[in-house]
Amino acid sequence: MNTQLPSPLRLAIVGGGPGGLTLARTLHLHGIAATVFEQESHALERPQGGTLDLHEESGLLALRQAGLLEAFQAIARYDDQGTRLLDKAGNVLFEDQDAASGDRPEVDRTELRAMLLKALPATCVRWGCTMREVRARHDGRWDLAFDHGNEGPFDLVVGADGAWSKVRPLLSPYRPQYSGLTFVECGIDDVDRSHPTLSQLVGRGKMSVEADCKEIIAQRNGNAHIRAYAIFRVPADWAAGRFDIASPASMRTELLKEFDGFAPEILDLFRVSNDSFAIRLICALPVGHCWAGRRGLTLLGDAAHVMSPFGGDGVNNAMFDAVELARLLAERADWNEAVAEYESLMFARVVESAEGAAEGAATQLSHIGQELALEMYRSHASGTSLLPAPSTAPGSVPVTLQ
Numbered sequence: 001m002n003t004q005l006p007s008p009l010r011l012a013i014v015g016g017g018p019g020g021l022t023l024a025r026t027l028h029l030h031g032i033a034a035t036v037f038e039q040e041s042h043a044l045e046r047p048q049g050g051t052l053d054l055h056e057e058s059g060l061l062a063l064r065q066a067g068l069l070e071a072f073q074a075i076a077r078y079d080d081q082g083t084r085l086l087d088k089a090g091n092v093l094f095e096d097q098d099a100a101s102g103d104r105p106e107v108d109r110t111e112l113r114a115m116l117l118k119a120l121p122a123t124c125v126r127w128g129c130t131m132r133e134v135r136a137r138h139d140g141r142w143d144l145a146f147d148h149g150n151e152g153p154f155d156l157v158v159g160a161d162g163a164w165s166k167v168r169p170l171l172s173p174y175r176p177q178y179s180g181l182t183f184v185e186c187g188i189d190d191v192d193r194s195h196p197t198l199s200q201l202v203g204r205g206k207m208s209v210e211a212d213c214k215e216i217i218a219q220r221n222g223n224a225h226i227r228a229y230a231i232f233r234v235p236a237d238w239a240a241g242r243f244d245i246a247s248p249a250s251m252r253t254e255l256l257k258e259f260d261g262f263a264p265e266i267l268d269l270f271r272v273s274n275d276s277f278a279i280r281l282i283c284a285l286p287v288g289h290c291w292a293g294r295r296g297l298t299l300l301g302d303a304a305h306v307m308s309p310f311g312g313d314g315v316n317n318a319m320f321d322a323v324e325l326a327r328l329l330a331e332r333a334d335w336n337e338a339v340a341e342y343e344s345l346m347f348a349r350v351v352e353s354a355e356g357a358a359e360g361a362a363t364q365l366s367h368i369g370q371e372l373a374l375e376m377y378r379s380h381a382s383g384t385s386l387l388p389a390p391s392t393a394p395g396s397v398p399v400t401l402q
């Protein structure tokens with residue numbers, strides 16, 4: 001009789017974003033150990049980005065399955081689900097009356113990451129580990145190459161390493177393509193106390209203003225912080241030739257120039273911003289992106305299906321991918337079959353989101369952009385649908401940055 005137990009699956013997760021950490025957490029709940037390799041040196045190395053709204057059928061469901069719904073309630077911001085649409089003169093064109101009545105609570109990314117980390121064993125995440133390459137071994141397993149040397153062997157490597165994944169090239173020849181939209185991002189601190197007029201202008205949620213084929217979206221984050229995006233439809237190299245990210249003063253001057261003619265109270269978003277600016281080129285993988293299975297490798301979240309943020313499904317999809325993969329790995333006797341099943345379900349599941357996000361990006365900043373946005377908000381408020389956008393669950397507003 002063979003009394004030898006099968007050796008446990010050796011599993012590496014590349015990337016400690018919301019997707020990778022949700023996977024590690026859910027595997028941990030199922031008693032499956034995994035190591036997360038994250039390039040950042042610690043959890044607070046950089047601001048994690050703007051506020052996210054989690055959806056009942058994906059992000060919140062993932063948190064429920066990860067046993068973290070209660071912990072989430074302590075950091076969720078139900079009060080900040082409002083929407084305002086202004087014209088460039090600052091007139092309010094649309095405003096929903098009750099910012100707290102929605103079912104898509106907001107959460108700050110840094111808080112979300114901290115919550116996920118707290119729910120993991122301390123040794124699970126290896127910080128400061130930038131994965132350079134995945135290397136095939138002769139025994140069919142995989143090594144990961146880092147600056148400090150190789151780690152491995154691993155039976156299964158999950159690429160949760162975002163839009164520019166280093167795992168993806170082993171599975172797919174596709175790279176994210178530029179959508180034509182460039183975001184210049186800035187932030188305003190202590191807005192309620194230091195800039196009360198601006199605080200009111202943005203309200204409890206997000207405010208957008210679109211004119212002259214340009215747009216500003218400002219979102220309330222936790223701790224009285226506002227994150228604002230100036231959005232342009234321009235060639236991919238346009239921003240690099242125009243903005244000097246190393247000079248906050250010149251960033252402000254250029255943004256004020258670009259939005260000349262917008263009301264002064266709107267332009268205050270740039271005038272009083274802090275010194276952290278970022279330029280983001282919005283890129284997406286093709287709708288329906290998929291690959292033929294390869295033993296021991298898979299992807300989740302943006303690595304598998306990065307899409308434009310117009311639809312607000314990115315993080316929700318990443319977290320739901322994670323709990324689905326964990327569930328199947330726990331339930332199936334054969335981990336390789338579990339991965340194959342996860343992939344085929346995930347490919348089909350994210351198509352609607354990807355279509356909605358692609359449509360959202362394509363219809364931003366048209367010559368009738370403001371009218372389109374207004375119609376959209378009104379139809380949402382009255383419960384009728386204008387667009388056949390399949391990704392829009394009841395309660396969501398399509399073609400706006402969620």
Ligand SMILES: Cc1cc2nc3c(=O)[nH]c(=O)nc-3n(C[C@H](O)[C@H](O)[C@H](O)COP(=O)(O)OP(=O)(O)OC[C@H]3O[C@@H](n4cnc5c(N)ncnc54)[C@H](O)[C@@H]3O)c2cc1C
Binds near residue numbers: 160303317
């Ligand atoms: C401007 C903007 C606004 C957005 N707004 C929303 C929104 O409102 N709602 C929403 O649902 N989604 C939104 N998204 C999308 C959302 O940010 C992503 O879908 C989500 O973060 C994907 O999670 P992830 O874990 O797959 O990848 P990521 O969050 O990108 O995490 C990847 C992790 O991998 C690490 N990493 C990368 N390369 C390596 C490497 N070689 N070695 C080790 N570690 C590595 C990174 O440091 C990072 O921690 C927005 C995106 C943008 C650009």
